Amino acid sequence: MGAEKEIIVALEFGTSSIRGIAGKKKPDGTIQILDIQQERTNDAIQRGVIYNIDKTTQAINNIVSRLDENLNLHIRRAYVGVGGQSLHSNGNFISRGLEMKVKITPELVDNLMDNNRATQYTDSQILDVVPQEYVVGNRTIADPVGIQSDQIEARFLNIVAKNVLVENIQKCMRMAGIEIADMFIAPTTLADVLLTDSEKRSGCAMVDFGAGTTTVAVYNGNLLRHLAVIPLGGNNITADIATAHQMEFEEAESLKRKHGIAYVAAESDTPQQLPISNDRTLSENELQNIIGARQEEIIANVWHQIENVSSTLLSGIVITGAAAQLKDMPEAIKHFTKFQRVKLAKSLITTADVAPGITAPQGNSSDTLIALLMHGEANCVEARQDDAVRGEGEETTPLAQEPQAPAEPQPEAQPETQAAEQAAEEPKPKKRFGEGFKKFGRVLQKIFTDEEEE
Numbered sequence: 001m002g003a004e005k006e007i008i009v010a011l012e013f014g015t016s017s018i019r020g021i022a023g024k025k026k027p028d029g030t031i032q033i034l035d036i037q038q039e040r041t042n043d044a045i046q047r048g049v050i051y052n053i054d055k056t057t058q059a060i061n062n063i064v065s066r067l068d069e070n071l072n073l074h075i076r077r078a079y080v081g082v083g084g085q086s087l088h089s090n091g092n093f094i095s096r097g098l099e100m101k102v103k104i105t106p107e108l109v110d111n112l113m114d115n116n117r118a119t120q121y122t123d124s125q126i127l128d129v130v131p132q133e134y135v136v137g138n139r140t141i142a143d144p145v146g147i148q149s150d151q152i153e154a155r156f157l158n159i160v161a162k163n164v165l166v167e168n169i170q171k172c173m174r175m176a177g178i179e180i181a182d183m184f185i186a187p188t189t190l191a192d193v194l195l196t197d198s199e200k201r202s203g204c205a206m207v208d209f210g211a212g213t214t215t216v217a218v219y220n221g222n223l224l225r226h227l228a229v230i231p232l233g234g235n236n237i238t239a240d241i242a243t244a245h246q247m248e249f250e251e252a253e254s255l256k257r258k259h260g261i262a263y264v265a266a267e268s269d270t271p272q273q274l275p276i277s278n279d280r281t282l283s284e285n286e287l288q289n290i291i292g293a294r295q296e297e298i299i300a301n302v303w304h305q306i307e308n309v310s311s312t313l314l315s316g317i318v319i320t321g322a323a324a325q326l327k328d329m330p331e332a333i334k335h336f337t338k339f340q341r342v343k344l345a346k347s348l349i350t351t352a353d354v355a356p357g358i359t360a361p362q363g364n365s366s367d368t369l370i371a372l373l374m375h376g377e378a379n380c381v382e383a384r385q386d387d388a389v390r391g392e393g394e395e396t397t398p399l400a401q402e403p404q405a406p407a408e409p410q411p412e413a414q415p416e417t418q419a420a421e422q423a424a425e426e427p428k429p430k431k432r433f434g435e436g437f438k439k440f441g442r443v444l445q446k447i448f449t450d451e452e453e454e
Contacts, residue, residue: 015212046082081186209323234323263332316341
Protein backbone atom coordinates (compact mmCIF):
# COMPACT_ATOMS: atom_id res chain seq x y z
CA MET A 1 0.00 0.00 0.00
CA GLY A 2 1.54 3.34 -1.02
CA ALA A 3 0.95 7.01 -0.42
CA GLU A 4 0.04 7.51 -4.07
CA LYS A 5 -3.37 6.02 -3.30
CA GLU A 6 -4.44 9.26 -1.58
CA ILE A 7 -5.11 7.99 1.93
CA ILE A 8 -7.24 10.41 3.99
CA VAL A 9 -7.01 10.51 7.79
CA ALA A 10 -9.46 12.19 10.18
CA LEU A 11 -9.68 12.61 13.96
CA GLU A 12 -12.75 13.20 16.12
CA PHE A 13 -12.44 14.56 19.67
CA GLY A 14 -15.33 13.17 21.67
CA THR A 15 -16.11 13.27 25.37
CA SER A 16 -15.71 9.54 25.87
CA SER A 17 -12.95 8.90 23.34
CA ILE A 18 -10.76 10.22 20.56
CA ARG A 19 -11.16 8.28 17.34
CA GLY A 20 -9.10 8.16 14.21
CA ILE A 21 -10.07 6.83 10.80
CA ALA A 22 -8.14 6.20 7.59
CA GLY A 23 -9.67 5.59 4.21
CA LYS A 24 -9.65 6.48 0.54
CA LYS A 25 -12.09 7.64 -2.08
CA LYS A 26 -12.77 5.14 -4.82
CA PRO A 27 -13.22 6.14 -8.48
CA ASP A 28 -17.01 5.81 -8.19
CA GLY A 29 -17.05 8.37 -5.34
CA THR A 30 -17.64 5.90 -2.51
CA ILE A 31 -15.42 5.62 0.56
CA GLN A 32 -13.34 2.64 1.58
CA ILE A 33 -12.55 2.54 5.31
CA LEU A 34 -9.08 1.09 5.84
CA ASP A 35 -8.80 1.32 9.62
CA ILE A 36 -10.47 2.80 12.71
CA GLN A 37 -8.74 3.31 16.07
CA GLN A 38 -9.84 4.89 19.33
CA GLU A 39 -8.53 5.84 22.76
CA ARG A 40 -10.70 6.34 25.85
CA THR A 41 -10.42 9.90 27.20
CA ASN A 42 -12.92 10.20 30.03
CA ASP A 43 -10.59 12.40 32.07
CA ALA A 44 -9.02 14.42 29.24
CA ILE A 45 -12.00 15.84 27.32
CA GLN A 46 -15.16 17.21 28.89
CA ARG A 47 -18.22 17.94 26.75
CA GLY A 48 -16.06 18.04 23.64
CA VAL A 49 -13.50 20.50 25.07
CA ILE A 50 -9.90 19.40 25.69
CA TYR A 51 -8.85 20.01 29.29
CA ASN A 52 -5.81 17.76 29.68
CA ILE A 53 -3.30 18.62 26.97
CA ASP A 54 -0.77 15.88 27.83
CA LYS A 55 -3.27 13.01 27.98
CA THR A 56 -4.97 14.13 24.78
CA THR A 57 -1.63 14.40 22.99
CA GLN A 58 -0.68 10.90 24.15
CA ALA A 59 -4.02 9.56 22.92
CA ILE A 60 -3.41 11.14 19.50
CA ASN A 61 0.06 9.58 19.40
CA ASN A 62 -1.34 6.15 20.27
CA ILE A 63 -4.03 6.35 17.59
CA VAL A 64 -1.65 7.57 14.89
CA SER A 65 0.96 4.94 15.78
CA ARG A 66 -1.55 2.12 15.39
CA LEU A 67 -2.83 3.55 12.13
CA ASP A 68 0.76 3.88 10.90
CA GLU A 69 1.48 0.26 11.78
CA ASN A 70 -1.67 -1.18 10.25
CA LEU A 71 -1.40 0.85 7.05
CA ASN A 72 2.39 0.42 6.82
CA LEU A 73 2.55 4.14 6.06
CA HIS A 74 3.56 7.31 7.86
CA ILE A 75 0.77 9.79 8.73
CA ARG A 76 1.89 13.40 8.35
CA ARG A 77 -1.43 15.25 8.58
CA ALA A 78 -5.09 14.71 9.48
CA TYR A 79 -8.46 16.40 9.21
CA VAL A 80 -10.08 17.22 12.54
CA GLY A 81 -13.63 17.95 13.62
CA VAL A 82 -14.54 20.86 15.90
CA GLY A 83 -17.49 20.37 18.25
CA GLY A 84 -18.12 20.80 21.92
CA GLN A 85 -20.13 22.78 24.40
CA SER A 86 -19.19 26.31 23.34
CA LEU A 87 -20.06 25.79 19.66
CA HIS A 88 -23.18 27.70 18.67
CA SER A 89 -24.71 29.94 16.02
CA ASN A 90 -25.26 33.67 16.33
CA GLY A 91 -27.35 35.70 13.91
CA ASN A 92 -25.98 39.00 12.63
CA PHE A 93 -26.93 41.58 10.04
CA ILE A 94 -25.02 44.30 8.22
CA SER A 95 -26.88 47.22 6.64
CA ARG A 96 -25.49 49.51 3.99
CA GLY A 97 -27.09 52.72 2.73
CA LEU A 98 -26.02 53.91 -0.71
CA GLU A 99 -26.02 57.51 -1.94
CA MET A 100 -28.11 56.64 -4.97
CA LYS A 101 -29.65 53.63 -6.64
CA VAL A 102 -26.87 51.51 -8.04
CA LYS A 103 -26.53 47.97 -9.27
CA ILE A 104 -25.40 45.67 -6.46
CA THR A 105 -22.09 44.06 -7.38
CA PRO A 106 -20.28 40.94 -6.13
CA GLU A 107 -17.67 43.27 -4.63
CA LEU A 108 -20.31 44.96 -2.47
CA VAL A 109 -21.62 41.59 -1.29
CA ASP A 110 -18.06 40.47 -0.46
CA ASN A 111 -17.51 43.69 1.46
CA LEU A 112 -20.62 43.01 3.57
CA MET A 113 -19.27 39.53 4.30
CA ASP A 114 -15.90 40.98 5.33
CA ASN A 115 -17.61 43.42 7.68
CA ASN A 116 -19.54 40.57 9.25
CA ARG A 117 -16.40 38.47 9.72
CA ALA A 118 -14.86 41.39 11.58
CA THR A 119 -17.54 41.08 14.27
CA GLN A 120 -15.91 40.59 17.67
CA TYR A 121 -17.11 38.11 20.30
CA THR A 122 -15.71 38.02 23.84
CA ASP A 123 -13.19 35.16 24.21
CA SER A 124 -14.66 33.57 21.07
CA GLN A 125 -14.05 33.48 17.34
CA ILE A 126 -16.07 33.00 14.17
CA LEU A 127 -15.35 29.58 12.68
CA ASP A 128 -17.69 29.79 9.72
CA VAL A 129 -20.37 32.03 8.23
CA VAL A 130 -23.59 30.93 6.54
CA PRO A 131 -25.17 33.76 4.51
CA GLN A 132 -28.93 33.68 5.03
CA GLU A 133 -30.77 36.27 2.94
CA TYR A 134 -30.42 39.79 1.65
CA VAL A 135 -33.12 42.43 2.05
CA VAL A 136 -33.16 44.77 -0.95
CA GLY A 137 -35.91 47.36 -0.83
CA ASN A 138 -38.95 45.42 0.31
CA ARG A 139 -37.76 42.12 -1.10
CA THR A 140 -35.96 39.28 0.66
CA ILE A 141 -33.80 37.33 -1.78
CA ALA A 142 -30.96 34.83 -1.75
CA ASP A 143 -28.77 36.55 -4.36
CA PRO A 144 -28.89 40.36 -4.65
CA VAL A 145 -26.23 40.75 -7.38
CA GLY A 146 -27.51 42.73 -10.35
CA ILE A 147 -30.44 44.38 -8.54
CA GLN A 148 -30.57 48.17 -8.35
CA SER A 149 -31.14 49.69 -4.92
CA ASP A 150 -29.97 52.40 -2.56
CA GLN A 151 -30.24 50.14 0.51
CA ILE A 152 -29.18 46.57 1.29
CA GLU A 153 -29.23 44.47 4.44
CA ALA A 154 -27.25 41.23 4.62
CA ARG A 155 -28.21 38.59 7.16
CA PHE A 156 -25.63 36.08 8.34
CA LEU A 157 -25.48 33.10 10.66
CA ASN A 158 -22.09 33.07 12.38
CA ILE A 159 -20.86 29.79 13.84
CA VAL A 160 -18.91 30.75 16.94
CA ALA A 161 -16.82 28.89 19.51
CA LYS A 162 -14.60 29.74 22.47
CA ASN A 163 -11.00 30.44 21.49
CA VAL A 164 -9.76 27.70 23.82
CA LEU A 165 -11.75 25.07 21.92
CA VAL A 166 -9.71 25.55 18.75
CA GLU A 167 -6.44 26.53 20.44
CA ASN A 168 -6.25 23.33 22.50
CA ILE A 169 -6.88 21.16 19.45
CA GLN A 170 -4.13 22.97 17.57
CA LYS A 171 -1.75 22.67 20.53
CA CYS A 172 -2.31 18.92 20.94
CA MET A 173 -1.90 18.23 17.24
CA ARG A 174 1.30 20.28 17.16
CA MET A 175 2.71 18.45 20.17
CA ALA A 176 1.85 15.12 18.53
CA GLY A 177 3.72 16.19 15.40
CA ILE A 178 0.65 15.91 13.17
CA GLU A 179 -0.20 18.73 10.77
CA ILE A 180 -3.86 19.79 10.58
CA ALA A 181 -4.98 19.36 6.97
CA ASP A 182 -8.19 21.28 7.72
CA MET A 183 -10.62 21.85 10.57
CA PHE A 184 -14.27 21.01 9.92
CA ILE A 185 -17.24 22.00 12.05
CA ALA A 186 -18.36 18.55 13.10
CA PRO A 187 -22.18 19.02 13.24
CA THR A 188 -22.49 20.71 9.84
CA THR A 189 -20.03 18.27 8.27
CA LEU A 190 -22.23 15.43 9.52
CA ALA A 191 -25.42 17.10 8.34
CA ASP A 192 -23.98 17.61 4.85
CA VAL A 193 -23.79 13.87 4.27
CA LEU A 194 -26.45 12.54 6.65
CA LEU A 195 -29.38 14.72 5.55
CA THR A 196 -30.84 14.63 2.08
CA ASP A 197 -31.30 17.75 -0.04
CA SER A 198 -35.05 17.30 0.32
CA GLU A 199 -34.82 17.24 4.13
CA LYS A 200 -32.68 20.37 4.27
CA ARG A 201 -34.90 22.15 1.78
CA SER A 202 -38.26 21.33 3.36
CA GLY A 203 -37.04 21.80 6.93
CA CYS A 204 -35.65 19.39 9.50
CA ALA A 205 -33.72 19.27 12.76
CA MET A 206 -30.74 16.93 13.07
CA VAL A 207 -30.14 15.94 16.70
CA ASP A 208 -26.85 14.23 17.51
CA PHE A 209 -27.03 12.52 20.92
CA GLY A 210 -23.45 12.15 22.14
CA ALA A 211 -21.81 11.03 25.35
CA GLY A 212 -21.18 14.49 26.83
CA THR A 213 -23.26 16.79 24.63
CA THR A 214 -26.36 16.82 22.45
CA THR A 215 -26.12 18.90 19.28
CA VAL A 216 -29.10 20.45 17.48
CA ALA A 217 -28.79 21.70 13.88
CA VAL A 218 -31.89 23.17 12.19
CA TYR A 219 -32.11 23.42 8.40
CA ASN A 220 -34.64 25.09 6.13
CA GLY A 221 -34.47 26.29 2.55
CA ASN A 222 -31.20 24.33 2.13
CA LEU A 223 -29.50 26.54 4.73
CA LEU A 224 -28.40 26.06 8.31
CA ARG A 225 -30.71 28.24 10.42
CA HIS A 226 -29.69 27.38 13.97
CA LEU A 227 -26.95 25.46 15.78
CA ALA A 228 -26.73 24.74 19.50
CA VAL A 229 -24.81 22.33 21.72
CA ILE A 230 -26.53 21.21 24.92
CA PRO A 231 -24.12 20.19 27.75
CA LEU A 232 -26.01 16.97 28.48
CA GLY A 233 -25.57 13.52 26.98
CA GLY A 234 -25.55 9.79 27.48
CA ASN A 235 -22.87 10.00 30.17
CA ASN A 236 -25.29 11.90 32.40
CA ILE A 237 -27.68 8.95 32.33
CA THR A 238 -24.85 6.55 33.10
CA ALA A 239 -23.64 8.73 35.99
CA ASP A 240 -27.17 8.80 37.45
CA ILE A 241 -27.30 5.00 37.46
CA ALA A 242 -23.82 4.70 38.98
CA THR A 243 -24.54 7.24 41.71
CA ALA A 244 -27.95 5.87 42.66
CA HIS A 245 -26.64 2.33 43.12
CA GLN A 246 -22.98 2.88 44.04
CA MET A 247 -21.37 1.12 41.13
CA GLU A 248 -18.49 1.81 38.75
CA PHE A 249 -19.21 3.97 35.70
CA GLU A 250 -18.28 1.11 33.35
CA GLU A 251 -20.75 -1.25 35.02
CA ALA A 252 -23.52 1.35 34.84
CA GLU A 253 -22.77 1.97 31.15
CA SER A 254 -22.95 -1.74 30.40
CA LEU A 255 -26.23 -2.02 32.29
CA LYS A 256 -27.71 0.92 30.37
CA ARG A 257 -26.66 -0.45 26.98
CA LYS A 258 -27.93 -3.95 27.69
CA HIS A 259 -31.20 -3.28 29.51
CA GLY A 260 -31.92 0.43 29.12
CA ILE A 261 -35.01 1.78 27.34
CA ALA A 262 -35.46 5.47 26.52
CA TYR A 263 -39.18 5.47 27.23
CA VAL A 264 -41.48 2.96 28.92
CA ALA A 265 -45.21 3.69 28.85
CA ALA A 266 -45.98 1.74 32.02
CA GLU A 267 -44.04 -0.11 34.68
CA SER A 268 -43.95 -3.88 34.54
CA ASP A 269 -46.04 -5.79 37.09
CA THR A 270 -43.35 -8.45 37.24
CA PRO A 271 -40.07 -6.56 36.73
CA GLN A 272 -36.91 -8.47 36.07
CA GLN A 273 -34.25 -8.31 38.79
CA LEU A 274 -30.94 -7.39 37.17
CA PRO A 275 -27.73 -8.63 38.82
CA ILE A 276 -25.20 -5.92 39.72
CA SER A 277 -21.93 -5.81 41.68
CA ASN A 278 -21.50 -7.06 45.25
CA ASP A 279 -24.19 -9.73 44.89
CA ARG A 280 -26.95 -7.15 44.57
CA THR A 281 -29.86 -6.79 42.17
CA LEU A 282 -31.59 -3.83 40.57
CA SER A 283 -35.23 -3.78 39.57
CA GLU A 284 -35.79 -3.27 35.86
CA ASN A 285 -38.49 -0.71 36.69
CA GLU A 286 -36.09 1.29 38.83
CA LEU A 287 -33.48 1.31 36.08
CA GLN A 288 -36.01 2.62 33.55
CA ASN A 289 -37.18 5.31 35.96
CA ILE A 290 -33.62 6.62 36.34
CA ILE A 291 -33.07 6.58 32.59
CA GLY A 292 -36.47 8.13 31.84
CA ALA A 293 -36.02 11.05 34.23
CA ARG A 294 -32.71 12.17 32.72
CA GLN A 295 -33.86 11.39 29.18
CA GLU A 296 -36.85 13.66 29.65
CA GLU A 297 -34.55 16.50 30.72
CA ILE A 298 -32.28 16.08 27.67
CA ILE A 299 -35.23 15.96 25.26
CA ALA A 300 -36.82 19.01 26.93
CA ASN A 301 -33.62 20.97 26.23
CA VAL A 302 -33.63 19.78 22.61
CA TRP A 303 -37.28 20.80 22.21
CA HIS A 304 -36.51 24.23 23.62
CA GLN A 305 -34.12 24.79 20.71
CA ILE A 306 -36.62 23.86 17.98
CA GLU A 307 -40.10 24.39 19.40
CA ASN A 308 -40.55 27.85 17.87
CA VAL A 309 -39.78 26.54 14.37
CA SER A 310 -41.30 23.06 14.73
CA SER A 311 -44.18 23.93 12.39
CA THR A 312 -41.66 24.53 9.58
CA LEU A 313 -39.91 21.17 10.04
CA LEU A 314 -41.81 19.31 7.33
CA SER A 315 -39.18 16.56 7.28
CA GLY A 316 -39.26 16.27 11.05
CA ILE A 317 -36.47 15.40 13.47
CA VAL A 318 -33.60 13.15 12.39
CA ILE A 319 -31.64 11.64 15.28
CA THR A 320 -28.16 10.16 15.29
CA GLY A 321 -25.21 9.59 17.62
CA ALA A 322 -24.10 6.91 20.06
CA ALA A 323 -26.67 7.85 22.72
CA ALA A 324 -29.45 7.71 20.12
CA GLN A 325 -28.97 3.94 20.02
CA LEU A 326 -30.85 3.54 23.32
CA LYS A 327 -33.90 1.40 22.67
CA ASP A 328 -37.11 3.27 21.70
CA MET A 329 -35.39 6.64 21.45
CA PRO A 330 -37.74 7.96 18.71
CA GLU A 331 -40.75 6.98 20.85
CA ALA A 332 -39.31 8.89 23.81
CA ILE A 333 -38.97 12.07 21.72
CA LYS A 334 -42.50 11.71 20.37
CA HIS A 335 -43.89 11.24 23.87
CA PHE A 336 -42.08 14.13 25.56
CA THR A 337 -42.50 16.66 22.71
CA LYS A 338 -45.81 15.56 21.16
CA PHE A 339 -44.01 15.96 17.82
CA GLN A 340 -44.58 12.84 15.75
CA ARG A 341 -42.21 13.17 12.78
CA VAL A 342 -39.13 11.58 14.33
CA LYS A 343 -36.81 9.01 12.78
CA LEU A 344 -33.44 7.41 13.43
CA ALA A 345 -30.92 8.24 10.69
CA LYS A 346 -29.54 5.48 8.54
CA SER A 347 -25.93 4.81 9.54
CA LEU A 348 -23.26 6.17 7.18
CA ILE A 349 -21.35 2.91 7.53
CA THR A 350 -23.86 1.38 5.11
CA THR A 351 -22.66 3.75 2.38
CA ALA A 352 -18.99 2.89 2.86
CA ASP A 353 -16.86 -0.07 1.87
CA VAL A 354 -15.02 -1.53 4.86
CA ALA A 355 -11.68 -3.16 4.14
CA PRO A 356 -11.22 -6.85 5.09
CA GLY A 357 -10.26 -7.39 8.71
CA ILE A 358 -11.80 -4.11 9.90
CA THR A 359 -14.72 -4.37 12.33
CA ALA A 360 -17.47 -2.06 11.12
CA PRO A 361 -18.87 0.21 13.86
CA GLN A 362 -22.48 -0.45 14.77
CA GLY A 363 -25.36 2.02 14.53
CA ASN A 364 -24.73 5.75 14.25
CA SER A 365 -21.89 5.93 16.76
CA SER A 366 -19.23 6.67 14.11
CA ASP A 367 -21.25 8.81 11.70
CA THR A 368 -19.38 12.05 12.50
CA LEU A 369 -16.02 10.33 12.10
CA ILE A 370 -17.04 8.90 8.72
CA ALA A 371 -18.41 12.29 7.63
CA LEU A 372 -15.05 13.93 8.40
CA LEU A 373 -13.34 11.29 6.27
CA MET A 374 -15.79 11.86 3.42
CA HIS A 375 -15.06 15.62 3.42
CA GLY A 376 -11.28 15.18 3.26
CA GLU A 377 -9.54 15.69 -0.07
CA ALA A 378 -5.78 15.82 0.42
CA ASN A 379 -3.46 12.86 0.85
CA CYS A 380 -2.39 12.56 4.50
CA VAL A 381 0.32 9.89 4.38
CA GLU A 382 3.69 9.11 2.90
CA ALA A 383 5.94 6.05 2.67
CA ARG A 384 7.53 5.10 5.95
CA GLN A 385 11.01 6.57 6.19
CA ASP A 386 12.72 3.32 7.19
CA ASP A 387 11.32 1.62 4.08
CA ALA A 388 12.56 4.43 1.82
CA VAL A 389 16.05 4.35 3.32
CA ARG A 390 16.21 0.56 3.15
CA GLY A 391 15.34 0.62 -0.54
CA GLU A 392 18.08 3.10 -1.36
CA GLY A 393 20.63 1.27 0.76
CA GLU A 394 20.05 -2.01 -1.02
CA GLU A 395 20.68 -0.31 -4.35
CA THR A 396 23.85 1.58 -3.45
CA THR A 397 25.66 -0.77 -1.04
CA PRO A 398 27.11 -3.14 -3.70
CA LEU A 399 28.85 -0.22 -5.42
CA ALA A 400 30.51 0.90 -2.20
CA GLN A 401 31.37 -2.50 -0.76
CA GLU A 402 31.98 -4.79 -3.71
CA PRO A 403 35.13 -6.81 -2.89
CA GLN A 404 38.05 -6.58 -5.26
CA ALA A 405 39.85 -9.75 -6.42
CA PRO A 406 43.49 -9.94 -5.30
CA ALA A 407 45.94 -9.07 -8.01
CA GLU A 408 47.83 -12.03 -9.52
CA PRO A 409 51.63 -11.85 -9.80
CA GLN A 410 52.65 -10.46 -13.17
CA PRO A 411 55.96 -10.89 -14.93
CA GLU A 412 58.27 -7.92 -14.75
CA ALA A 413 57.51 -5.55 -17.59
CA GLN A 414 59.66 -3.11 -19.50
CA PRO A 415 59.28 0.52 -18.40
CA GLU A 416 57.44 1.49 -21.60
CA THR A 417 55.04 -1.44 -21.31
CA GLN A 418 54.52 -0.90 -17.56
CA ALA A 419 53.61 2.74 -18.04
CA ALA A 420 51.12 1.89 -20.77
CA GLU A 421 49.48 -0.77 -18.66
CA GLN A 422 49.15 1.60 -15.70
CA ALA A 423 47.60 4.25 -17.91
CA ALA A 424 45.04 1.75 -19.19
CA GLU A 425 44.21 -0.07 -15.96
CA GLU A 426 44.45 2.43 -13.09
CA PRO A 427 41.48 4.68 -14.04
CA LYS A 428 38.99 1.83 -14.01
CA PRO A 429 39.11 0.80 -10.34
CA LYS A 430 39.58 4.41 -9.21
CA LYS A 431 36.57 5.63 -11.18
CA ARG A 432 34.37 2.77 -9.97
CA PHE A 433 35.31 3.18 -6.30
CA GLY A 434 34.93 6.95 -6.48
CA GLU A 435 31.39 6.76 -7.92
CA GLY A 436 30.31 4.16 -5.38
CA PHE A 437 31.70 6.17 -2.47
CA LYS A 438 29.98 9.36 -3.57
CA LYS A 439 26.68 7.59 -4.04
CA PHE A 440 27.02 5.89 -0.70
CA GLY A 441 27.84 9.26 0.84
CA ARG A 442 24.70 10.77 -0.62
CA VAL A 443 22.65 8.00 0.98
CA LEU A 444 24.26 8.65 4.38
CA GLN A 445 23.65 12.37 3.98
CA LYS A 446 19.98 11.75 3.18
CA ILE A 447 19.61 9.48 6.21
CA PHE A 448 21.05 12.05 8.60
CA THR A 449 19.10 14.88 6.99
CA ASP A 450 15.84 12.96 7.30
CA GLU A 451 16.58 12.13 10.93
CA GLU A 452 17.18 15.81 11.69
CA GLU A 453 13.92 16.77 10.00
CA GLU A 454 12.06 14.12 12.01
